[in-house]
Amino acid sequence: ADVVQKWYADYVDVEKAVLFELISAANYMDIQALLDLTCATVASMIKEETPERIRTMFNITNTFTPEEEAQVREENKWCEEA
Numbered sequence: 571a572d573v574v575q576k577w578y579a580d581y582v583d584v585e586k587a588v589l590f591e592l593i594s595a596a597n598y599m600d601i602q603a604l605l606d607l608t609c610a611t612v613a614s615m616i617k618e619e620t621p622e623r624i625r626t627m628f629n630i631t632n633t634f635t636p637e638e639e640a641q642v643r644e645e646n647k648w649c650e651e652a
Contacts, residue, residue, distance in 0.1 A: 574607065582611045586628070 573579075582589060589608060596604035616624050625632055634642065 573610075578607055582608055 582592070584592070589611060593605065593608045593612070595601075596608055615627070619627070624630070632639070
């Protein structure tokens, strides 16, 4: 079953930069339905991706030391078990 109607899915089938502009605009103008749709789209993009892959997808620099990253992974091990 489709999560959203085709029109809505097509509306947010845009480049990442445009998607993030839509998120910012929806948040600024307090358009909750659009904010929900665009954020759900990003959530779908990162679902089941590794942290490394997500950093690559969104050009995020890892500022954790290996020790800090190991600690965060240990503290959040329950997320990976689900």
